[in-house]
Amino acid sequence: MKNYHTYNEIKSQTQAWAQALDIVNASSLPEAGDYDQVIFTGCGSTYYLSLSAAALYQELTGRSARAVPGGELLLNSQTVLTNQKTLLVAISRSGTTTETVKAVEKFKSEKHGDVVVISNYDEALSRMANVNIVIDKGQEESVAQTRSFASMFVAASAFCAKMAGQEDLVEAMKKLPEIGNWLINKYESYAKGIGENLDFDRFYFLGSSFRYGLACEVNLKMKEMTLTHSEPFHFLEFRHGPMSMVNQNAVVVGMLSDANRVHEVKVLSEMKMLGGTVSAIGESEADVCFESNIPESVRGVLYLPILQLMAFYRSVKKGLNPDRPANLTAVVKLDF
Numbered sequence: 001m002k003n004y005h006t007y008n009e010i011k012s013q014t015q016a017w018a019q020a021l022d023i024v025n026a027s028s029l030p031e032a033g034d035y036d037q038v039i040f041t042g043c044g045s046t047y048y049l050s051l052s053a054a055a056l057y058q059e060l061t062g063r064s065a066r067a068v069p070g071g072e073l074l075l076n077s078q079t080v081l082t083n084q085k086t087l088l089v090a091i092s093r094s095g096t097t098t099e100t101v102k103a104v105e106k107f108k109s110e111k112h113g114d115v116v117v118i119s120n121y122d123e124a125l126s127r128m129a130n131v132n133i134v135i136d137k138g139q140e141e142s143v144a145q146t147r148s149f150a151s152m153f154v155a156a157s158a159f160c161a162k163m164a165g166q167e168d169l170v171e172a173m174k175k176l177p178e179i180g181n182w183l184i185n186k187y188e189s190y191a192k193g194i195g196e197n198l199d200f201d202r203f204y205f206l207g208s209s210f211r212y213g214l215a216c217e218v219n220l221k222m223k224e225m226t227l228t229h230s231e232p233f234h235f236l237e238f239r240h241g242p243m244s245m246v247n248q249n250a251v252v253v254g255m256l257s258d259a260n261r262v263h264e265v266k267v268l269s270e271m272k273m274l275g276g277t278v279s280a281i282g283e284s285e286a287d288v289c290f291e292s293n294i295p296e297s298v299r300g301v302l303y304l305p306i307l308q309l310m311a312f313y314r315s316v317k318k319g320l321n322p323d324r325p326a327n328l329t330a331v332v333k334l335d336f
Contacts, residue, residue, distance in 0.1 A: 005141035006225070006315075006322040009148075010308045011184060014177035016138040016151035017301060021173055023133055024158040030114060030131065032163045036084035038065040041073050042091040043099050045145040045217055046152065049091055052213030052300065053156040059210070060164035060297060067213070070100035077106065086113040091156065093140070093148040095123030104128050118155050120148045133159070142323045144225050146308045149217060150301050157298050169298045176301060179292045184305050187288050191306045194279060195313030200251050202229040205307075206238055206267065207255035210300060215255055218307040224325040225315040235264045238271075246276040255303050256282030258296045281306065 032038075038057055040050035050067035057065040068080050070090075088107050092100050095117070101124050104115055108128060117129035120138040138151030154176065161169035194200070203222050207215035215232035222230040233242055235254070246252065252271040256264050261282070268278045280286040281303055283296070290302045315322035 004312070004316070004323055006144065006146060006312050009140050009142055010146045010305060010312060013138075013147035013150045013305065014180040014184075016135055016147050017154045017180060018177045019137045020133075020135045020151045020155040021158055021170070021176075023135060024155050024162065025170065027131055027133060029159065029162055030087065030116075032061050032063055034085070035087040035113060036064070037082075038063065038087045038089065039073070039080065040065065040067045040089045040091065040156075041070050041100060041103060043070045043097050045149050045220060046091040046093065046097070046100075048213045048216040048220065049149060049153055049156060050089075050213070051216060052153065052210040053089065053091075053160060055210040055213065056157060056297060056300075057160045057163065060160050060166060060169075070097060070103050074099050074103040074106060077103075081107075081110075081112055087116065088113060089116045089118065089156070089159070090125055090129075091118045091152055092125050093120050093138075093145055093152070095119040095121040095125040095134075097125070101125055101128075116159070118152050118159070120151065143328045144221060144322065144325055146221070146304075150304050153214075153304070154301050157300060161298055169295055172294050173298050175292065175294055176299065179290060179294070179299075179302060180305060183288070183290065183302060184309070187306045188309055190288065191309035192313045194251060194277075195310040196317040198314075198317060199249060200277065201249045202245060203231075203251045203253065204238065204242070204246070205230070205232045205253045205255070206235045206264070207232070207303075208234045208236070208260060208264070209257060210297075211255045211257065211303065214300060214303050218253070218304065218311070221308055221311040222314070224328060225311045225322045226318060226320065227326060228314065235260070235267050239267060243271060243274065246271050246274040248275040248277075250276040251279060252276045253279045253281065253307065256280055256286055258283060
C-alpha cells in the first residue's frame with residue numbers, strides 16, 4: 001500500500017492539520033462585525049468544504065454565511081451578491097482553480113469587499129487575498145483530495161472559531177493531530193474490512209449541520225476513487241425517498257452529532273432493519289469512536305481519515321488506481 005500516494009497522504013495528514021492551526025493562529029484576521037455577510041466558495045471538494053465552513057461560521061458567530069460554487073459566483077453573481085459589504089473566503093487546493101480565480105477577480109474588480117484565501121499552494125489566488133492562509137504540508141501528488149481537504153478544513157474551522165472570538169475552541173483543536181493519529185491506527189482495519197467487501201454496491205453518507213458538507217466530500221471520495229454508486233444526504237432527508245435504495249448490498253454511514261444523536265441513531269436503526277449495513281461514526285458509542293473530549297464544533301476533521309481509507313481500500317480491491325481516478329487525470333482549463 002505504501003506505493004500509493006493516496007495512502008501515504010491519508011496516513012500523514014495530521015502533520016498538515018498541525019500546520020493549519022499554526023498558520024491560522026499566526027494570521028491577522030478581519031473583524032466579523034465589519035461585514036454584512038460571508039460567502040465561502042470553491043469547486044468540487046472545496047465547495048463541499050465551503051458548505052461545512054459556512055454552516056460552522058454562522059453557528060459560531062451568529063452572522064449570516066452561505067456557500068456558493070465558484071462557477072455560480074462567476075457566472076451568476078447577481079443571485080449571490082448584493083450591495084452589502086461581503087467577506088469572501090475562497091478555498092482551493094491548487095490556488096489556480098479557474099472558476100474560483102475568475103470569480104475572485106470579478107469580486108475584487110466590483111469592490112464587494114475583502115478576500116480570505118485558504119489553499120495548499122501560494123499561487124494566483126493567494127496573490128489576490130487580503131488574508132492568505134497557505135498550508136503547504138497539505139500538498140498532494142494524488143488527484144483525489146484527502147490530506148489537502150483535511151488540512152484546509154482544519155484551517156477553516158479554526159478561522160470560524162477565531163472570527164467568533166472563541167479562542168478556547170482554537171486551543172482545544174491542538175489535540176486534533178494526536179487524536180487523529182490514534183484513530184487511524186485503531187480503525188484502519190475496520191475501514192479496510194468494509195472497503196474491500198465488494199458485495200456492497202452502494203454507499204450513503206449521512207450528516208447534518210456542518211457535517212453535511214463532510215458527507216458530500218467523503219461521498220465524492222467513494223465515487224471518484226472506486227466508481228461505486230454513492231450519495232450524501234442530511235439524516236432526516238434520507239427517510240423521504242432515498243431509503244428505498246437500501247438493501248443488503250448497501251452501506252449507510254452515519255456521521256453522528258451530539259445535539260441530534262437520538263434522531264440520527266433512529267434513522268440508522270431503521271436502515272439496519274431494511275437490511276443495510278450501518279457504520280456509525282461519532283464521539284462515543286459508535287462503530288468508530290473519537291473519544292476526543294474536543295468540543296463538537298471543532299472536531300469535524302476526525303470524521304474524515306477512516307472514510308478516506310475505506311474508499312482507498314475499495315479502490316485497490318477493485319483493481320483501480322486510487323491516485324489517478326478515471327477521467328480525472330487531465331485538468332481541463334476553461335476559457336472565460
